[in-house]
Amino acid sequence: MAVDGELRTEVLVVGGGIAGAVAALAARRRGVEVTLVRRSFGATALTSGALDVAPDPLATPRRPRGQELSVEACVHHLAAARPDHPYAVLYDELGRFPEALAFAEETIEGLRFVSPIEPNRCLATPLGTLKFSAGALHSVIDGDLSRVEPRIGVVGFENHLEYDAELWARLLTDACATAGLVRTFVPVPCDFLARRNDVLLQPFEIAARIDEDPATFVGSVKRALSHGVQRLLLPPVLSRGDPGFVLGQLEEALYLPASESVATRQSVLGPRLQRYLDEALEREGVAVVQGEIRAATDLDLDSLEFRSARPRPPSTRRFFPDGVEREAEDPGTPVRAEAVVLATGKFIAGGVAKNGCLYEPTLRLPVSVAGPSCASSFRLTSNEISDEQTFYRAGVRVDGGLRPLDEGDRVVDERLFACGDVLAGHDPARDSTAMGVAVFTGYLAGRRAALAAAQRTSFAREGG
Amino acid sequence: MSRFWGNLYLTYRALAVRPLKRLLRGEGGVERFHENYGPEGLIPTTLEDRAMLTAAGRCIACGLCDAFDGNLARMDRVLYDGASLLPRQWARSSAELPFARRALLRLRPAELEEAQAVCPTGVPLVELAHWLRGRARRIPAP
Numbered sequence: 006m007a008v009d010g011e012l013r014t015e016v017l018v019v020g021g022g023i024a025g026a027v028a029a030l031a032a033r034r035r036g037v038e039v040t041l042v043r044r045s046f047g048a049t050a051l052t053s054g055a056l057d058v059a060p061d062p063l064a065t066p067r068r069p070r071g072q073e074l075s076v077e078a079c080v081h082h083l084a085a086a087r088p089d090h091p092y093a094v095l096y097d098e099l100g101r102f103p104e105a106l107a108f109a110e111e112t113i114e115g116l117r118f119v120s121p122i123e124p125n126r127c128l129a130t131p132l133g134t135l136k137f138s139a140g141a142l143h144s145v146i147d148g149d150l151s152r153v154e155p156r157i158g159v160v161g162f163e164n165h166l167e168y169d170a171e172l173w174a175r176l177l178t179d180a181c182a183t184a185g186l187v188r189t190f191v192p193v194p195c196d197f198l199a200r201r202n203d204v205l206l207q208p209f210e211i212a213a214r215i216d217e218d219p220a221t222f223v224g225s226v227k228r229a230l231s232h233g234v235q236r237l238l239l240p241p242v243l244s245r246g247d248p249g250f251v252l253g254q255l256e257e258a259l260y261l262p263a264s265e266s267v268a269t270r271q272s273v274l275g276p277r278l279q280r281y282l283d284e285a286l287e288r289e290g291v292a293v294v295q296g297e298i299r300a301a302t303d304l305d306l307d308s309l310e311f312r313s314a315r316p317r318p319p320s321t322r323r324f325f326p327d328g329v330e331r332e333a334e335d336p337g338t339p340v341r342a343e344a345v346v347l348a349t350g351k352f353i354a355g356g357v358a359k360n361g362c363l364y365e366p367t368l369r370l371p372v373s374v375a376g377p378s379c380a381s382s383f384r385l386t387s388n389e390i391s392d393e394q395t396f397y398r399a400g401v402r403v404d405g406g407l408r409p410l411d412e413g414d415r416v417v418d419e420r421l422f423a424c425g426d427v428l429a430g431h432d433p434a435r436d437s438t439a440m441g442v443a444v445f446t447g448y449l450a451g452r453r454a455a456l457a458a459a460q461r462t463s464f465a466r467e468g469g
Numbered sequence: 470m471s472r473f474w475g476n477l478y479l480t481y482r483a484l485a486v487r488p489l490k491r492l493l494r495g496e497g498g499v500e501r502f503h504e505n506y507g508p509e510g511l512i513p514t515t516l517e518d519r520a521m522l523t524a525a526g527r528c529i530a531c532g533l534c535d536a537f538d539g540n541l542a543r544m545d546r547v548l549y550d551g552a553s554l555l556p557r558q559w560a561r562s563s564a565e566l567p568f569a570r571r572a573l574l575r576l577r578p579a580e581l582e583e584a585q586a587v588c589p590t591g592v593p594l595v596e597l598a599h600w601l602r603g604r605a606r607r608i609p610a611p
Contacts, residue, residue, distance in 0.1 A: 046587045051531050202546050209536035245536075271532035276587075295586070314586075353529060353589050 008294055008338050012311045014040035015458040017342035018291075018451075019298045019367060020356065022047035024425025024443035025348035026282040027105075029291045030112045031451030032346070037458050040292045040342075044314045046279050047354035048426065048433065049443075053267040054241060054274030055128055056118065056140030058106075058441030059083045059092070069135055069184045070127065070151070076139040077102065077121040083438065089398070089430035091442050097405060098449060102441075105448035106140070112289065115247070115281035117146040127151040127184065129159075129266040131168065131240055133176020135184055136267050140440065142274055142281075144248045145241070148264030150177075150186055154235035158193040158261075160226055161240070162211070164203050168240045170194040177238075191234050195225040211242040212273045219251045223258050230259065237263035241274050248277075298340060303369040304411065306345055306418045310337030343458035346450045347409070347423040348443075351400060356427040363399050365427070371412045373429040374399035400429035407450045420457050424450035507609045510564035521560070521600045527590040528556035534594060537587050539580030548572045552584045555597050566605045573602050 016032040018025045021043025029041045059079035061071030074082070080102060084092035092099065106118040118140035119126055125137040126149040140146065147153075159177060161170025170192035181188045198206060198214070206214070215222045226237070243251045243265055255263045268274045286293055294311070301308040312335070349356030349367055358364055363372040374385065375395045385396035401409045401423050408416045409423050424446035426433045433439035496504075502513055514522070535541065535551030549572040559569050566573075578598040585594040 044591060046533065046589050048589060050533055050587065050589060205546055205550075207532070207535060207551070210541075271535065273536075276533070276536060314591075355591065 008296070008311055011339050011341060012040065012042075012294070013341045014038050014292070015343045015462060016040070016346065016451075016454045017042065017298070017309075017340065017344070018346045018348060018454075019043075020047060020348035020350060020354065020425065020427075021045075021282075021293070022049035022348065022350055022354065022425060022443065023278070023282060023440065024350075024447040024450075025346070026113070026286060027109055027444050027447030028346045028348055028422075028424055028451035028454065030285060030289050031108065031448045032455035032458075033289045033291050033451075034108075034112075035452060035455035035459070037343075037455045037462075038292075039455075040294060041286060042294045042296050042298050042311065044295070044297050044355070046276070047350045048439075049282070050275040050279045051272060051353070052275045052278055052440070053130070053136070053269065053272060054142045054145045054265070054278070055136050055138035055267045056116065056142075056440040056444075057437040058118075058125075058139035060437040061125060061137065062086070064137065067183070069137065069180075070124075073124040075122045075124055076119060079125070080121075080441070083436075087430070090436070090438070091403075091428045091431055091446055092438070094403060094428075094430070095405060095407070095446070095449065101449070102445055105445045108448055109444045110140075113281050113285045115143050115278065117141060117143050119146075127186070129177055129180075129238055131173065131266055131269050133173055133180055135180050138267075138437075141267065142265075142278060144243065144252060144265045145267055145274070146264075147262065148236075148238055148266065150181060150188060153188075153262075155187060156189045156191065156233055156235045157238050158191045158230060158234035158236070159238045160193045160195055160229075162198045162203075163194045163196050164198045164200075165206065165211075166204055167208075168211075168242075190238075191231055193226060193229045193231070193234070193237070195222070195229045197222050197225040208240075208242045208268070208271050208273050209245060209276075211240075212245045215242065215251060216244050216246065219254055222251070223254045226255065227258055234261065237261050239263060239265050241265045241268040241272070244277075245273060246277070246280070298367055299337065300368045304417050306342075306368070306421055309340035309342070309345070311340050312337040342420075343461045344420045344422070344454035346447075346454045347401070347421065347427055348425045348447060348450070349427050351426040351433060352397070354426070356425075357399055357401075365401055368409075368417075368421075370401050370409050370417060370423075372399050373402045394432055394435060397432040397434065398430055400431075401427050402429045406453060407446060420454075420461070422450040422454050422457075503609070510562075510567055510608050512563050512604070512607050517600075518604070521593075521597060524593055525556035525560035525597055528553065528592050529590055530557050531589065533587055533589065534581075534584035534592075537583040539583065540576055543577075543580075544572060544575055549576070552581055552594055555594060555601060556592050559601055560597065563604060563608060566601070566608055567610075569601070570605050573598075573605050576602070 015037040016039045018029040018041040029039045033039045062082045064071030103121045128136045159174045161168040174190035174192040177190045296314045407422045425443045538552040578595045581594045
């Protein structure tokens with residue numbers, strides 16, 4: 006969608022990851038006009054395909070399944086244990102968690118969540134480890150190792166460095182034994198990648214190759230298959246688009262249920278999830294615009310401006326609160342919105358940035374992190390991956406209505422809401438709650454923004 | 470006594486010979502930097518270079534750009550392994566650039582538009598490709 010003269014909408018969502026998409030869809034469902042502005046793909050496009058909501062509190066490396074508490078109980082436990090976490094901030098709303106997950110599953114094709122009264126699913130990774138998660142893409146969720154048949158064929162490629170069926174089968178057997186699951190993994194090394202240079206193919210290139218010729222791929226798996234296999238587990242490279250066709254072909258030819266594992270590096274599933282989001286936004290009538298939103302004046306929602314998403318060289322000035330003036334930029338297109346949802350992510354997508362001090366680039370909202378507000382990463386990060394990484398929990402503090410707070414704990418603007426990774430108190434990489442926070446806060450923020458926008462519009466109509 | 474003559478000689482070198490030599494050769498620091506470090510592939514870093522290097526430093530090596538890189542299918546895998554090479558390897562050290570020269574010559578920056586549009590951290594891949602080609606040209610041939 007192109008922007009001419011002025012960007013006018015009822016609800017403006019800034020950020021195109023899963024939090025922004027859920028917020029936009031939730032607002033749209035309430036009948037308001039919604040525009041989503043995004044610079045590019047966000048951290049959502051890097052997802053493994055597993056949709057984390059909350060980890061089991063009693064899980065340890067020696068006992069990875071923990072107590073197998075229900076997802077709902079895990080969420081409540083986390084909220085009680087971590088008072089700064091968004092789940093704790095929204096404690097009174099936690100009863101609406103199932104509603105939010107159901108909404109995401111219903112509107113975004115390809116997402117699957119377990120019932121909140123069930124425990125996390127146990128999914129395989131290509132590294133031979135297990136990933137516990139409350140949801141996943143539809144091609145992945147069926148491969149829950151705690152529920153599937155005991156004899157599983159793991160498909161690898163003979164002429165490829167990464168997907169070695171023999172090694173994968175051995176590692177998964179060990180991982181399942183540690184988790185107390187009796188499963189036998191049978192290697193299925195197919196000869197689909199036979200060309201000389203295929204050994205270095207990247208995951209998305211294998212996916213493109215399978216898309217080109219699914220019949221040959223199915224044939225190669227059939228030739229490599231041994232007797233007694235009851236189910237197939239495949240690397241997450243089945244298709245760059247929807248893998249339903251290839252999975253269907255496999256099931257039809259081999260009479261076996263099949264599923265993908267979650268992804269590791271260079272995820273094919275991330276862009277696939279982003280595509281599901283785009284399709285849902287289009288289906289529901291949300292206008293998507295490529296660009297950036299910046300406020301000309303700090304904390305002022307009426308001074309928002311839209312600019313193209315052209316990559317710019319980084320700022321040469323360092324940011325300190327109340328110190329340096331903004332660098333002069335070309336005037337952008339003015340934005341008029343009745344309510345705004347900030348879903349700009351954290352450090353990867355640029356929702357929180359650091360150049361001298363931590364700051365929030367869109368509206369210059371105060372960024373909160375344990376310790377001083379103008380924080381360096383000194384003593385807030387650790388080289389040990391298992392240690393607390395407080396710095397990565399930096400973000401925007403909100404009240405129970407998801408409205409950002411200023412340094413004096415006052416609501417910045419009644420029309421402004423924040424959701425997803427930009428919120429303070431959670432580390433999307435380490436807490437295993439990234440998708441749960443995104444979907445839950447996105448759903449609530451979208452609905453509240455729609456309500457605020459509708460109230461303002463009717464107030465204006467009545468001549469107030 | 471020999472110490473005295475030694476110090477006198479060094480003083481003469483420092484105060485008379487070196488300044489005269491510098492004046493007569495007429496070369497500045499940049500030329501001498503090129504002369505000394507150029508054959509190793511090290512070239513001075515300008516202000517523009519510094520801005521591009523900082524922009525390249527945003528790369529988190531996620532590899533998402535590789536999946537949308539139009540150049541990948543056109544070039545030999547040994548020569549070029551995707552757009553993420555630009556920020557995560559070639560921008561890091563100018564000493565590596567002579568090895569990338571062949572690939573950079575065949576690279577079509579316009580084909581990186583789509584890869585640039587999906588970069589989650591906003592690395593300017595198209596500008597980076599132009600800059601790397603220019604930087605490679607500035608390095609004297611070995």
